[in-house]
Amino acid sequence: MGLAILVLIWLITFFSTYFFAAKTWWLPHGVSTSAPWIDHQFALTFVVMGVVFVAAQVSLGYLVWKYRARPSSGPVRYSHGNTTLEILWTALTAILFIGLNLMGSSVWATERFEPAKAGSVPVEVTGMQFAWYFRYTGPDGKFGSTDPKLIDPSSGNEAAIGLNTSDPAAKDDVVAGTMFLPVNREVDLTLRAVDVIHSFFVPNFRFKQDAVPGLAIHMHFTPTEIGDYEIACAELCGLGHYKMHGMVKVISQADFDKWLAQREADKQ
């Protein structure tokens, strides 16, 4: 019985660790400036937790087998514990866990405590059951006003987010169902939701942020590779949650300018 437990626990430990170490399933290719930082912190945490995991499981299996009751077993080690050991492993665990945490904090701070740099592209993301819309300011560099009473989801784009076309600043705003971004330029994101909470999740950017009704949440990030990346809604938002899907197309600055100009022309 002791041996059976040892074998089972060791096998579980081996298979669990193997698929992590072999990266059979792993984070998707990272294409933002913060991705390498996050991936590095990931790798570090994996090594530390992996060592603790293997050590704990292997000793559990071993101790159960080694000290199983047998006719030949001697008397037990009568002991109520060891204060030095208790203090030692408390201190070690505290240093390990809290140290790991502090190391990861700088990435969080730079992304969130500072505003986007000058020259970034302002994009407003609006989530609604069950679609994403992306708004660009147009040549005036300003977002025009929106009005909840004008929201008409069935018409899509400008009408879907309730763009107030009588506002001069809104006249050149472009609203699209696909997100276009120029490569290597910071994106100054404003996230909104009109009905319930949604969450804007782009795994390749290592980016996720809830869009909350009543709040305008500001975030910024920089995509670093041209390509198409998928958006998945990551907050339960109703029966169509699973299909609240979108695309980000990261393109060159020239292509981005061309696309925006074309959309402006289409509006006229």
Added chain:
Amino acid sequence: MATTASIHAHAAPQGFIRKYIFSLDHKVIGLQYYFLALTAVFVGMFLSLLMRIHLIWPAVSLPLVGDIKPETYLSLLTMHGTIMVFFVLTTAPQGGFGNYFLPIQIGAPDMAFPVLNMLSFWTTFIAFVILIAAFFVTGGAPLHGWTGYAPLSALPNSGPGEQLGADLWVTSIALFCVASLMGALNFITTTLDLRAKGMTLMRMPLTVWSWFITAILGLLAFGVLLSAGILLLLDRNLGTSFYVPLVVVNGQVMGHKGGSPLLWQHLFWFFGHPEVYIAILPGMGVASQVISTFSRKPIFGYKAMAYALMSIGLLGFMVWGHHMFMSGMSPYSAFAFSIMTMAIGVPSAIKTFNWLGTLWGGRIRLQTPMLFAIGFVSLFVSGGLSGPFLAQPVLDIPLHDTYFVVGHFHLIMGVAAIFGIFAATYYWFPKMFGRMMNERLGQIHFFITLAGTYAIFMPMHYLGLAGQTRRYSQFTEVAYQTKLIPLQTFMTYAAFVTIGVQLVFLFNLFWSMFKGPKASDNPWEATTLEWTTATPPPHDNFGGHTPVVYHGPYEYGVPGAAKDYIMQNDPATVTSH
């Protein structure tokens, strides 16, 4: 204290209804809680089976159940989570075993407030009936998940199931809170006032410590959830705007304005995180009790174990914001919540070290309760070590609301807690029913369940890394997620096997109740007070006398003692520390 106890003694009731239905006896109430949780766990497990089937074969139509639509899937996961968290993980370890064994383990004749105890159970029962009723009303059960995030949960037109079904859901939870508050008061008072002579705090079994701390957590947490639930009912039915700002649902401007969706999350998780510990602490207590008993050694670091329980309880109230790193909450507060969360890993690690320290140098008897206690430690380690990933805000960015989180909490507060319940069941069954459970069936149950749960929940971590979002009824709409379906299929097959083997447990439980070999008063040669009394215990627990306690709870292998264990009420002079 003994005099206080005698005031609470009441005559054994006659008649079926007063004896078994509206009983005031904590043992009967404990069994009522246990069987309610047993019913609930099979309902909850059946719902998860339907979910697993739908994920792999979305088009399949099942007899009696019919088609599973995307909204049906969301109702299933909402009800699965609610049933499991409230009516299983909170009900069985605390309401069930806590009720039955806390008074006996401290040498009391009953709980401090027997009538309150009865009311607490029946309120829980009504709450369960109301929750299940949500399946049968127009629109069906709600789809907002067990966390019920507003505004989704606050707007009746936000989806199917959000009408009457959602009102029943909130009402059920509010009633459950009321019941848990009554139970918590009872547990705390009983532990403080009804301990037998000699049962000092530092001689209490670690199970009693864990039920006591859990009761304090319940008292502080359920009150907040109750208020949150009442506010949600007001938002839903009286047009208030606690949680709902100006919103437009499907082109229709709703009448609310100025509310905060984040308020619900703060209130919910202020309850929700301590709730995780409400589910797992009693399991830690049982694991300590069983590992010490079957290793024939005192628990390693008794005081450290008691202090660790206290610090987990205290820190448990300071970490709720780690559920909200992506919510739009101030990014500065994330630092504080993150540090506190990492800190709570420390007492959890201490417990693991001490369990391993207890095994070391023991004479381990590998009977079924011990198998499940070992499984508990393994699962606790596995589920615990994914915590430091999620506790770091930067790593939570890719992992939040993915299967990584689902894998994490299922291992630690789901399956580890369930292993605690299994260990408790196999351990105390002889005392509760006077018969032994079948060892061979117990072993089969253990090995397949342990392997099976790892096969189901470990792959969830891989899926989460790859970006698989939770609460998706299908993975066909997002290309990168479609590639992960083969792993999901594997998990569904693992779930079939694991759920199947629970029928072996169910059979063993009921068969042994009537046909198992008769149990002696102390079949495991254990030391705590429940093993000093008759099997099953008489109405007043100790047959007219009150035990006197001379020892700590885990005096095994004492050098020079006549036997390899000294019971707590044994006046033997060879003694302990």
